[in-house]
Amino acid sequence: MNKPLPALHIVNKSPFAASSLEQCLQRLAVGDSLLLIEDAVYAAITEEIWDGLRTQPNKPARILALSPDLCQRGLADKSLAEGIEQVDYAGFVELVTTHNPIHSW
Amino acid sequence: MNKPLPALHIVNKSPFAASSLEQCLQRLAVGDSLLLIEDAVYAAITEEIWDGLRTQPNKPARILALSPDLCQRGLADKSLAEGIEQVDYAGFVELVTTHNPIHSW
Amino acid sequence: MSAKRIMFVLRNGKTAGPSTDERIEVAMMAQAFDQEVHLAYLDDGVFTLAAGPDDLAALLAKIEESDISHIWVEQQSLAERGLADLVLPDLFAVLDRHQIIELMGQMHMVIPG
Amino acid sequence: MSAKRIMFVLRNGKTAGPSTDERIEVAMMAQAFDQEVHLAYLDDGVFTLAAGPDDLAALLAKIEESDISHIWVEQQSLAERGLADLVLPDLFAVLDRHQIIELMGQMHMVIPG
């Protein structure tokens, strides 16, 4: 437990309406993960959003989208952008236990 | 008075945080004007924000920034991007009388 | 007094939640006052039309009940969000951006959403 | 129990208004509880540091009164907003983005602003 845990970054705003996803991606450390909730799940179904990721210094170790929020938006059947996993609230809690700090953007 | 008036578009969000300025600029009709208030005045002091304007189909007839909001943000002495005028609340009211509809983004 | 043309511009996703209902309530009320009501779905507003058949049916029922008949969806907003192939009820007309701009210029009032 | 390192990340402009004060109040309270408090000004948060000498003096007085001593301002955020030449009190250290990232990774808690 002396090794620091990676951070979990939580984004909740649509990438089409707000800059917070982009601004979050610019501040990732190696090994950090990214969780998309609420309107940020719109990013999960949009491949082009992630094109810019190649120019970021650090890629997230994992990118996850909260499945109940995808579902609520009628996006449950949509294919997610490459490499993005779905996670439910139990998985969200699990992510919080394995990361620290939890950084909401 | 049978001639329709041009619209006044009001943007109140920072161009660094939100997409509303960009989305507004994509929906201007010929002769429409743009008023920047609250955090949108940050756009008025940033020349680069307006570079993209050349690619938009229609440029605003006038671009104005609300001076009390510039002032409140310590930006009163900053030089504004080319072609942007300052206007106070009296001028804001005047703009509303000479435009319609008034479209808040 | 003749009816006014009032456009409700719906540009937000779902996080704002119940507010979406509040915007539709205003539009329904305007229609009840015999105004010429237009709904325009732009930007993230088009995502709310993709929120599953049940949600869309509920929205459609409200709209039909209130006799709102001018409902516009911007094609470019759909395309940018990967929703170009979204199947919408007949009442929803997909318009090009320049058509939306033209319509907006003909309104007496525009109310943001 | 040893002190926690808590970073308050201030990323918003002024429209949110009094909320800016509410975020600083939390930081001051954390310092009063003898935690290791860090303030990080990123993104539009740096605009609040440009809000004139009076506002900055008032902020500085609060910070000094509360003994908060770790105050970081991201250089890239300043530069992107044309504020690279902003003169800041000595208490404010301008850091490169990679230094900010490194610091964030050392926190126990991060509270957004």
Next chain:
Amino acid sequence: MHWRPPDDRTVRHAQYKETALKFALLVLKAPFQHQASASALAFARASLDQGHQLVRVFFYEEGVQNANRLAAPSAPDTNLVHLWSNLASEQGVDLVVCASAGLRRGLREANLAPGFRISGLGQLIEATIIADRLVTFGG
């Protein structure tokens, strides 16, 4: 489909100048949440100063919090609830809070600040019909 002024524009109250217009304002954000409430108030004062008529200020969505009598910020001169009440008492401006939006957020007659009244959404539409311009703050 060209823009036409509403038919009643020729009928004007004596106190307003010849070129005066009728404005309606819509406020959608809470006073502590956002600058929108302060912007709307400054616009309201400036429009009256120029001799325009303020038909109504309608508070909807989070904007209903502007009418909360119990709100007590530390600095009274920035208390927007008081400042709106003052506008109503000094200038007779009609400040209307949406009943259903208020009910959802706990705004009742019991905690309504002076100068505000609670009424239906129809009051917004009515103001929109009467007014020459509608300006929305906090959209």
Next chain:
Amino acid sequence: MHWRPPDDRTVRHAQYKETALKFALLVLKAPFQHQASASALAFARASLDQGHQLVRVFFYEEGVQNANRLAAPSAPDTNLVHLWSNLASEQGVDLVVCASAGLRRGLREANLAPGFRISGLGQLIEATIIADRLVTFGG
């Protein structure tokens, strides 16, 4: 300057499993304004379901509106004020509303929903000190 667990992590309440952590939640948005309140509630329930300990849910800024007893949405099953109260009565979760943020927004003891209590900002810091994780909703 490496991350260390707080010293009290080895002391745990008997009802929690061995790997259980202590969570503190911070809610910053009003229930009608934003999904943040619903997200926080779902996270709170899921964390308890997994045997973690919820030290405290702290309501700050616009989040204080979650404790407004007078809020009455049309659909009761989406009434987040009730749903938070239920969480407190069923699971004994400590729901604390910031006194000063509440005062600014008109939230008083008189209109406080069951299961919430009003206290100082120190309660957030205390929770932060005790907890292994702080998760913020509506930032």
